[in-house]
Amino acid sequence: MINRKQLNDLTINEILNQHPFALSFFTDNKLDVEGFQDSTFISFLEHFTEEERDEWAIDTTKLVEDIIIYINNMLDFLGIKNENTVDSLTIISGFDKSGQKENFDSITINKSEIISIVGPTGSGKSRLLADIEWTANNDTPTGRSILINGEKPDKKWRFSSGNKLVAQLSQNMNFVMDLTVKEFLELHAKSRMVENEEQVIDKIIDAANNLAGEKFNLSTPITSLSGGQSRALMIADTAILSTSPIVLIDEIENAGIDRKKALNLLVSKEKIVLMATHDPSLALMADKRIVINNGGIIKIIKTDKQEKDMLMELEKMDDIIRSLRDSLRNGKRINHISC
Numbered sequence: 010m011i012n013r014k015q016l017n018d019l020t021i022n023e024i025l026n027q028h029p030f031a032l033s034f035f036t037d038n039k040l041d042v043e044g045f046q047d048s049t050f051i052s053f054l055e056h057f058t059e060e061e062r063d064e065w066a067i068d069t070t071k072l073v074e075d076i077i078i079y080i081n082n083m084l085d086f087l088g089i090k091n092e093n094t095v096d097s098l099t100i101i102s103g104f105d106k107s108g109q110k111e112n113f114d115s116i117t118i119n120k121s122e123i124i125s126i127v128g129p130t131g132s133g134k135s136r137l138l139a140d141i142e143w144t145a146n147n148d149t150p151t152g153r154s155i156l157i158n159g160e161k162p163d164k165k166w167r168f169s170s171g172n173k174l175v176a177q178l179s180q181n182m183n184f185v186m187d188l189t190v191k192e193f194l195e196l197h198a199k200s201r202m203v204e205n206e207e208q209v210i211d212k213i214i215d216a217a218n219n220l221a222g223e224k225f226n227l228s229t230p231i232t233s234l235s236g237g238q239s240r241a242l243m244i245a246d247t248a249i250l251s252t253s254p255i256v257l258i259d260e261i262e263n264a265g266i267d268r269k270k271a272l273n274l275l276v277s278k279e280k281i282v283l284m285a286t287h288d289p290s291l292a293l294m295a296d297k298r299i300v301i302n303n304g305g306i307i308k309i310i311k312t313d314k315q316e317k318d319m320l321m322e323l324e325k326m327d328d329i330i331r332s333l334r335d336s337l338r339n340g341k342r343i344n345h346i347s348c
């Protein structure tokens with residue numbers, strides 16, 4: 010379903026791309042949108058002069074209401090449910106561990122943004138992720154509230170198992186099921202009703218093996234995967250199969266996998282990604298970072314050009330560390346640094 014705020018954010022082109030049937034609304038109402046493709050519907054309506062509005066009996070308020078009703082009726086009629094679209098996530102401030110109000114009023118994170126969460130151990134990074142996962146409504150220890158698309162989220166997000174708002178990758182991933190990797194992935198693929206199951210499963214295993222050191226295959230029991238391998242499998246599974254619009258990552262660096270590749274796999278234009286991290290390279294890969302201390306958000310820093318330049322230096326250092334780690338794993342002596 011579309012609401013007024015979402016309509017306000019869309020250009021005519023975007024409206025037509027997302028809802029091609031809207032063209033008949035424009036034609037039926039004799040609205041010639043030619044030349045206004047990059048304007049919003051509201052600014053298109055505003056271009057009419059007072060005289061034109063009178064002459065053609067254009068009632069802008071009514072047209073805005075009507076197009077929303079028209080699109081929603083058509084979506085209903087066509088059986089298209091796009092109510093899972095999440096364009097923005099807003100965090101409304103709560104209180105730190107000492108009961109002081111947090112140092113911001115609200116932050117809105119938009120689709121396709123990556124946000125890192127940094128702060129000392131025990132400062133409340135995981136708590137913030139948990140608030141988002143639970144779509145907190147002043148009912149968690151922090152007193153924060155979460156809005157989805159600028160509105161109080163539907164309770165369905167908390168309890169639905171199929172349509173999850175959030176895909177979460179947490180630090181500890183323990184499998185207890187007696188299944189092979191293939192059976193596990195088949196179960197997932199079936200529950201998500203994918204059509205080309207075999208292909209999707211192959212894609213996941215390839216992606217997972219590309220992240221983990223030691224390769225595993227479809228017949229490996231999931232209980233015998235190492236920590237890094239199971240994490241790689243979950244990351245690939247989330248990236249390829251999950252339809253959740255928000256991805257929360259808690260400390261990807263503890264996983265013994267290629268973190269940069271993992272993040273690139275998880276990031277997609279359609280999603281919002283939040284990741285708690287202690288790692289400077291990962292933190293700077295984000296568009297912004299939320300700084301937490303004593304349970305409260307104390308700052309939000311935008312990653313500027315200078316920091317992005319630093320990121321390139323950090324990546325060179327990471328490459329050195331990675332090659333030293335590989336040498337160590339392969340039983341070699343560490344007696345020189347190769348750049």
Ligand SMILES: Nc1ncnc2c1ncn2[C@@H]1O[C@H](COP(=O)(O)OP(=O)(O)OP(=O)(O)O)[C@@H](O)[C@H]1O
Nearest residue numbers: 104105106129130131132133134135136150151304
């Ligand atoms: N604003 C708050 N009010 C009350 N308790 C809080 C608040 N923020 C965090 N906590 C609590 O503080 C504890 C530590 O927080 P959390 O586990 O989120 O830290 P962390 O930053 O993720 O640590 P690490 O880096 O070690 O993973 C948790 O029990 C959490 O519920």
